[in-house]
Amino acid sequence: MSEERILLVDDDASLRKVLEFNLEQEGYGVIAASNGSEALKLFDTEDPDLVITDIKMPGIDGMDLLKEIKRRDIERLVIVITAFGTIDTAIEAMKLGAYDYITKPFNRDELRLVIRKALEVQRLRSRAQLLEAQLVERFSFENIIGASARMAEVFEMIRRVAPRDATVLIKGESGTGKELVARAIHYNSPRRKGNFIAVNCSAIPENLIESELFGHKKGAFTGAVSDKVGKFELSSGGAIFLDEIADLRFDLQAKLLRVLQEKEIERVGDPRPVKVDIRVIAATNKNLEAMLANGQFRDDLYHRINVIPIQLPALRERADDIPLLAHHFKNKFGEATCRIEPEVFLAFRNYPWPGNVRELENVLQRSLLLRKDAECLKVSDLPDHIRGAAASSPEFLFHIPDEGINLEEVEKELLLYSLRKHSWNQTRAARFLGITRQALIYRMEKYGLRTEQPASDEQSQ
Ligand SMILES: Nc1ncnc2c1ncn2[C@@H]1O[C@H](COP(=O)(O)OP(=O)(O)OP(=O)(O)O)[C@@H](O)[C@H]1O
Numbered sequence: 001m002s003e004e005r006i007l008l009v010d011d012d013a014s015l016r017k018v019l020e021f022n023l024e025q026e027g028y029g030v031i032a033a034s035n036g037s038e039a040l041k042l043f044d045t046e047d048p049d050l051v052i053t054d055i056k057m058p059g060i061d062g063m064d065l066l067k068e069i070k071r072r073d074i075e076r077l078v079i080v081i082t083a084f085g086t087i088d089t090a091i092e093a094m095k096l097g098a099y100d101y102i103t104k105p106f107n108r109d110e111l112r113l114v115i116r117k118a119l120e121v122q123r124l125r126s127r128a129q130l131l132e133a134q135l136v137e138r139f140s141f142e143n144i145i146g147a148s149a150r151m152a153e154v155f156e157m158i159r160r161v162a163p164r165d166a167t168v169l170i171k172g173e174s175g176t177g178k179e180l181v182a183r184a185i186h187y188n189s190p191r192r193k194g195n196f197i198a199v200n201c202s203a204i205p206e207n208l209i210e211s212e213l214f215g216h217k218k219g220a221f222t223g224a225v226s227d228k229v230g231k232f233e234l235s236s237g238g239a240i241f242l243d244e245i246a247d248l249r250f251d252l253q254a255k256l257l258r259v260l261q262e263k264e265i266e267r268v269g270d271p272r273p274v275k276v277d278i279r280v281i282a283a284t285n286k287n288l289e290a291m292l293a294n295g296q297f298r299d300d301l302y303h304r305i306n307v308i309p310i311q312l313p314a315l316r317e318r319a320d321d322i323p324l325l326a327h328h329f330k331n332k333f334g335e336a337t338c339r340i341e342p343e344v345f346l347a348f349r350n351y352p353w354p355g356n357v358r359e360l361e362n363v364l365q366r367s368l369l370l371r372k373d374a375e376c377l378k379v380s381d382l383p384d385h386i387r388g389a390a391a392s393s394p395e396f397l398f399h400i401p402d403e404g405i406n407l408e409e410v411e412k413e414l415l416l417y418s419l420r421k422h423s424w425n426q427t428r429a430a431r432f433l434g435i436t437r438q439a440l441i442y443r444m445e446k447y448g449l450r451t452e453q454p455a456s457d458e459q460s461q
């Protein structure tokens, strides 16, 4: 990301110098001005990401400057600096559209937090504007939305595997879009004119699954009053989507293997084989490798279906896509004209989304329906548990109570935060914290964090 630039306005030269130094140390570019009119000129020529201005200045004061800036660009973020005991001024500034205020004297941490939050909002806003410009289409593939690198990989895989007949195994947590991807593969394949038959292996009752998949002959068992064509035959010429394949009964796993090898099936109660021309796309949210080790899933079948694995990222691993998805769903629900307050995205970013995209879609549908302001979706419209996630943002780790804190506790919290955010992927968690993987492992051992790692990637909704 390119350096973010802050226009800093204060008539007090010594305070300006200290602030300038502090901000530069934080990695920001600083454009300094000593009065309002100089600041306005710089605002026009330099186009800063954020403005921080003192209120009390001779000539054009901070309040006038704020009004002028808002007149030029209503969206631009301005933080005002007010003197101790002048809360009324701060309130007035907020009414005029200041994003936030800090009261003199302030400490470095306080300033840092306010700026970080403002710039985050600024980034989300620019992103939202980008989306409003109807760029959504560019980042989607058959209605699968995503502009993150992880999703670009998925799109690339879909493009590559679709034209071929190879079996595909789609892995991912619940609600990550496995069925959507399966459909995209089929409808971009030469078999697109054939049926796409989805079978949820965990939802069909045990005693029916065999006849559902393979069909049966009249009289094969009690209740088989007529011949039945199974899903494999129905999908001949097209594709069969075996969802939740990990839940397929062990004996049927052997039969499925046979279908894949021989390209023929036998209806229940009829020994005559029937040729089928199918492509199999399977999906699971379970850890098949762990099931192999436990003997719950057949090795031979696993190798047969795991020809081309596609791993779908959890939503928390591609949090950058959340605004894009939110806009997509907002439009889908016919609410294209409703704005989404940037703070909503902040809360979304801090929430772990165990139910992934499906959960995001449901949350948006509900919140849009129940919102108080017709023109804007606000944080206050969100369900409690998601609003609460904003409060548990790591930024608040640095709120230091008067009685002090335990540095090791803070370190442990940060490690946990980073590991959870990256689904316990050590390489990514270490990169996030700016340390080596070895250093991360050392610290995980020190704090006994290994034991908290989920045993498999099985996820609950
Ligand atoms: N990348 C995406 N872009 C847009 N919509 C998505 C995306 N991923 C998922 N969805 C939407 O989220 C919902 C869940 O998707 P889907 O049913 O494909 O997930 P799944 O991985 O099969 O979930 P489960 O494991 O619970 O069956 C659907 O409404 C789908 O349209």
Ligand SMILES: [Mg+2]
Residues within 6 Å of the ligand: 178, 179, 243
């Ligand atoms: Mg599914």
